[in-house]
Amino acid sequence: MHHFGLIGPPGISHVTGLTGVARELCRRGHRATVFNIQDVEDLAKKEGMGFHALGIEHHPKGSFQRFADEFGRKHGLEALRFGLKVAREEIKMLLEEAPEAMRAAGVTALLIDQGQPAGSSIAERLRLPFITICNAVPCDPDPNVPPSDSGSGPARSWADRLKNRAAWRLLDLGMTPLRHTINGYRRGWGMKPLRSLYDTFSPVLELAQETPAFDFPRQKLPPQFHYIGLIDRSHSSATPFPHERLDGRPLVYGSLGTVSKDGDGVFRMLAEACEKLNVQLVITLGGKLPGDRYNDFPGSPIVVAYAPQLELLKRAAVTICHAGNNTVLESLASGVPVIAVPLNTDQYGVAARLQHSGAGERIELNKLSVKRFVESLDRILSQPSYKQRAQALRASLKEAGGEVRAADLIEQKLGMA
Numbered sequence: 001m002h003h004f005g006l007i008g009p010p011g012i013s014h015v016t017g018l019t020g021v022a023r024e025l026c027r028r029g030h031r032a033t034v035f036n037i038q039d040v041e042d043l044a045k046k047e048g049m050g051f052h053a054l055g056i057e058h059h060p061k062g063s064f065q066r067f068a069d070e071f072g073r074k075h076g077l078e079a080l081r082f083g084l085k086v087a088r089e090e091i092k093m094l095l096e097e098a099p100e101a102m103r104a105a106g107v108t109a110l111l112i113d114q115g116q117p118a119g120s121s122i123a124e125r126l127r128l129p130f131i132t133i134c135n136a137v138p139c140d141p142d143p144n145v146p147p148s149d150s151g152s153g154p155a156r157s158w159a160d161r162l163k164n165r166a167a168w169r170l171l172d173l174g175m176t177p178l179r180h181t182i183n184g185y186r187r188g189w190g191m192k193p194l195r196s197l198y199d200t201f202s203p204v205l206e207l208a209q210e211t212p213a214f215d216f217p218r219q220k221l222p223p224q225f226h227y228i229g230l231i232d233r234s235h236s237s238a239t240p241f242p243h244e245r246l247d248g249r250p251l252v253y254g255s256l257g258t259v260s261k262d263g264d265g266v267f268r269m270l271a272e273a274c275e276k277l278n279v280q281l282v283i284t285l286g287g288k289l290p291g292d293r294y295n296d297f298p299g300s301p302i303v304v305a306y307a308p309q310l311e312l313l314k315r316a317a318v319t320i321c322h323a324g325n326n327t328v329l330e331s332l333a334s335g336v337p338v339i340a341v342p343l344n345t346d347q348y349g350v351a352a353r354l355q356h357s358g359a360g361e362r363i364e365l366n367k368l369s370v371k372r373f374v375e376s377l378d379r380i381l382s383q384p385s386y387k388q389r390a391q392a393l394r395a396s397l398k399e400a401g402g403e404v405r406a407a408d409l410i411e412q413k414l415g416m417a
Contacts, residue, residue: 002414003031005102006049007094007122008113008135010040010064013233013326017135017209018111019047020231024407033105035098039064052101055093079344080149080174088181091118095185099125109414112202114139117175120200121182125189131410132202135209135231136325137349141168141198144219151348151364153356154216161219172196205413207406209329213396214357226409229400230329239308246302249280250317250381253336254301255309256343257286257324266341266368268297270320273373275299277381282312310334318380320373323347323362328354332393337386339376341365359389 004025006018015034022032026048033050034040037059044051067086095118102110103126110130112119123130137148143161146152147168155161175197182200183193194200206225208215215227252274254267267283274281275298283294284307294303309327313319313334321327323340328350331338338360340351351362361376380386401408 001029001031002109003033003105003107005098005105005107005110006032006034006036006112007098007110007119008036008116008133009090010037012043013324014113014115014135015040015043016047016233017231017326018113018133019044019049020233020403021133021207021406021410022111023048024403025410028407028411032111033107035094035101037064037093052105054097054101055090058089059093083345084175084177087178090116091178091181094118095121095182098122102126102128114201114206117178117197117200118182120202121186121189121191121194124191129204129414130202131204131413132206133209133406134206137346137353138206138208138210138215138225139198140201140206140221140225141165142218142220145216146349146352147171148346148349151342151352151362153352172198205409207409209325211393211396211400214329214332214353214393216353216356224413226405227400228406228409229397229402230333231403231406233326233330234310238311239306241304241308241312242302246315247280249278251312251315252279252281252318252320252377253307253309253312253316253331254281254283254320255286255307255324255327256322256341257327266365267294267301269368269370270373271297271299271301272370273377274301276370276374277377279317279377279381282307284309318377320377323351323354325350328360329397332359332390333397335387335391335394337380337390339363339373339380341368357389357393359386359393 004022006022008014008018026032033052034044035052035054037055038053038061041051099122109128110123112130112132114132114134139148143164144155146164155164179194179197186193204224207228209231211227211229254270271281281301283301283303285305287305289305290303313331313336316336319331319336320339323342328338338354340354340362342348342351354360355362363372
């Protein structure tokens with residue numbers, strides 16, 4: 001049996017993606033411990049995992065929320081620069097503290113979120129096998145597919161493929177500060193420097209939380225790459241919700257995730273659109289308390305800090321969200337079409353895939369208006385093709401196997417089957 005160490009960004013969807021796979025492995029007799037900042041401790045324990053705190057001195061409790069608040073106010077290049085700065089600090093913390101902590105804990109294999117490039121160097125330092133989990137859009141370069149932060153569709157010509165090759169190269173160059181930080185530690189450890197952050201993906205096994213039906217058609221994938229579909233996140237306890245306020249009208253579920261800030265403008269426009277169409281709106285604020293500022297919203301939507309997302313999606317007619325990979329996939333897994341308003345990073349790539357799939361639409365933030373919301377909602381509610389495509393994707397996500405298929409592959413690769 002293995003003791004798996006889990007490494008990834010401290011965001012909720014990244015943590016629960018790793019713990020969803022780890023929980024299935026634990027059910028089979030393995031052990032798992034999350035190594036992360038203190039802000040993750042309660043969630044890790046709620047997910048049934050062991051926990052080891054890192055960065056206690058420089059990343060005390062509340063530090064991730066401060067990052068999320070500031071990041072949520074930024075967009076585009078400004079958000080990228082801020083994210084890189086924080087990522088470098090996180091990488092330094094992991095490379096300085098995680099190897100010894102994992103050695104002392106008796107970790108024998110690692111599950112690493114693809115969004116944490118320091119993980120592979122920790123595995124190499126400890127001479128341990130590691131598995132890459134793609135909780136966001138897979139970042140494996142492919143000439144047929146634009147990078148995950150692009151809102152473009154799949155390549156349709158040789159010119160598109162050349163453009164994509166250049167874009168993947170530019171993305172890697174943009175991550176140079178992270179690579180230099182990692183290589184500083186690797187040199188100190190007597191290890192060969194990384195030529196690219198793409199070299200940090202597992203040569204043993206990559207597991208992507210998508211399906212071919214939702215992803216763009218790819219020209220080349222490494223043999224160790226597998227689509228596993230949606231990882232189950234239903235383990236967490238039920239979230240309180242005023243179910244008695246649901247009145248039977250078509251339900252629109254609105255979420256901008258746990259990091260993105262709304263500025264209240266997006267939700268206000270959405271509320272006005274829903275009132276015009278006589279549909280009921282539920283707004284979840286991703287942990288931020290509603291306060292009184294939503295009391296005068298048109299149509300009196302239900303506004304909560306947290307919502308039981310999976311439960312509400314069973315009743316929803318449409319989801320409107322920031323194109324977070326988890327929210328979109330959970331909506332599709334319930335057969336619910338999505339209107340995406342991407343705000344940052346790989347959300348543009350998720351929105352592009354959603355549009356390409358035919359299971360929803362996207363609206364750019366700078367083009368957002370009540371009129372556009374009304375038009376998109378009306379199309380999705382009145383044209384059955386959106387619902388049909390969402391239901392087809394639901395079937396593909398179910399057939400992909402999720403965390404059970406992931407655990408099967410992990411045990412096979414590690415010689416446990």
